[in-house]
Amino acid sequence: MSAVVDTHGHGHGHDHAGHAHGHGDPHGGYGGLMRWVTTTNHKDIGTMYLWFAGFMFFVGGMMALAIRLELFHPGLQYLHPDFYNQLVTSHGLIMIFGAIMPAFVGFANWQIPMMIGAPDMAFARLNNWSFWLLPFAATLLISAYFMPGGAPGAGWTLYAPLTVQQGIGMDFTIFAIHILGMSSILGSINIITTILNMRAPGMSLMKMPMFCWTWLITAYLLVAVMPVLAGAVTMTLTDRHFGTTFFNAAGGGDPVLYQHIFWFFGHPEVYVIALPAFGVISQVIPAFSRKPLFGYASMVYATSAIAILSFIVWAHHMYTVGMPVTGQLFFMYATTLIAVPTGVKVFNWVSTMWKGSLSFETPMLFACGFLFLFTLGGFTGLVLSLAPVDIQLQDTYYVVAHFHYVMVAGAMFSAFAGIYFWLPKWTGKMYNETLGKWHFWLTLITFNLIFFVQHFLGMAGMPRRIPDYPLMFTTWNEISSIGAFGFALSQLVFLYNLFTTLKRGEPAPQKPWDGADSLDWTHLPTPAPYHSFETAPQVK
Amino acid sequence: MSVVAENRRMLVRLALVAVAMFGFGYALVPFYYKICAAWGVNSFGETGESPANTQVDRSRTVTIEFDSNTHGLPWYFKPAVNHMDVHPGQVATVEYEVVNERPTPVTGQAIASFGPQLAGEYFKKIECFCFNQQTLRGGESRRLPVVFVVDPKLPRDVNTISLSYTFFEVAGRGGKG
16 A cells, blocks of 8 residues: 555545435335345446356366366366366357456446546436346357257367358357347447536546547447347357258358358457456556557557457458468468557556556556566567468467466556446545555566466477367476466455455545546545545536 | 538538448449459459369260270280260269289280261260279279260260270380380
8 A cells, every 4th residue: 555645636535425415215215135136337237247247257267277177288188078178168258248248348437437537327217238138148159069969069169161061059149149249239339428428527538547548449349240240149049950961061151251251250259358457457557657648649559549449350360271471471460560559558557657656555556467478478479460470370379378467467467457446436445555565566576476387388289179189288387387376365465455454444545546546546535435526516 | 502511411422432432342343343344354263174064964965885806915904894874974884804814014005096087076084994094904904984974965866886995005014124
């Protein structure tokens, strides 16, 4: 915790918000479970998104542990290869659609209205529905395991022709993706409308906190690409049951077409996950550097540039399908071009820290971990963007290492940074700093144990998605598996810290982070009242 | 306009974008095939020499007569059958028996000729001993197959094709020399 005393802000901490409890029951007359089912409050819904994401994070994590257990030694020990493939598939789908995306929607729900001075999201009831679609989609996704033939084992990318052939579990997955897509689209429409229409007077777009900017752009990406994924899985569905032949080669379809449509969604999806993470980091680093974000305008433009470029690079996921050299070159140059705006962001974060009055509480530690490891993941991405290199590394553990550096060390580290950063604001209670630091260092070390060695495995040619491997890969796999179990145990430190904080945490100071300067910190008391900004604040 | 009404308008617009993008996913299908055609990739086996229509024309029957000769070669060389009735387009096989009557190895090359001569270009040999030189050890006997198809484009007035093979000795290859 910072020792520097807050000299501004909460003294005039918006009296009105404190009165909000005065009129009537804040929970709409329902108690218990029905309060959560019927709530239209952005804070309640944000909380539910975060709990859901946390739960799915542990479900997907258990699957990862089963995978790493099987890979601890060569040979087939615990899992049938089919079941192994199903776990790999579900792990990917659950972590992306069930854990990371809902976690950042949770942050958006909590923070965006408070950051722009709005009383709630633009469509409060729709917001409730966006969330409540998720548990049903997740149930559908997991119940595929209990169908004849089990869950689909085609990988999270759901490539044809496997998806055209697999059992009824595949149909469950397709419908689950439809529902998840609907939830994302509705959530995104809500976020865009809230940001564009509900800002407090004086809060111009270029005054918004960076987190709101990255979410605005992310939400546009989602509205543009989730329907394309819905189309791709719908085509798979009609190929399976209604005699169409989009991807079914037996009827003249083309499985490579699926890959194009999927990655037209899939690459922007990568930034759907990364951009909100960038947003959280852009709030945390200035707060702990006690300096405004360096190069705010260039951050906005860099984020937009990344989003636009993400639409024209998709085929770098499929250099080996036999596309013409012209195509490979185009996608290769376009992909390497993304390194420019991404570099702008990384250098801006580093420049924010430059000559700042730095302190390293847990959120900042996770942000620094993010900065270092995400940049590493970006570099391996640059390696993979080169078509001649990628032909060698395609579908090896190098790719697995790369995307876990950007997904786990990128998105998940940033989510942890966000939780530690905002938990005092949301609950009014302070987490245990020592445990937080333990959580960070253990997570950092075990993460690298798992994934750093996978670069070597990939360079040596170990393919991904196999339950067995040649003996020469044993040592690195053992290290990786040991890391995985260590990583899982480290997350128990987080759970313990979270639950003890919620149950009997110390009251949080009004503004625990000196450098935090968004409206939620300067204009609202801690904890944030159930109804905030019913009268819009005036932003200078 | 009130905020609520403005929000509604925004909702409708963004929902329309989502619906349009769903359609865009489907629009990628024809777009993909156009791009492939423009770049000449993924033409699904239509490039190069495509096999001719081999559908069997059962409305007509052609008699193939087999003839065999040797030219200065001490080989016994006779077809297993003297003639055969086939439909154009039908894959047929005929076997020739060949015996080297010399005690030393001999290499020969068979040359085909057709009667009428124009029938030659409609007589498609899929497999034939005439594609390679044949070397027989002294006293060896072999059965050599010819797999062929008569092209359905064979002029309708041709009802009989004579196929004649003549074996010539390839000098200097394990023979006289």
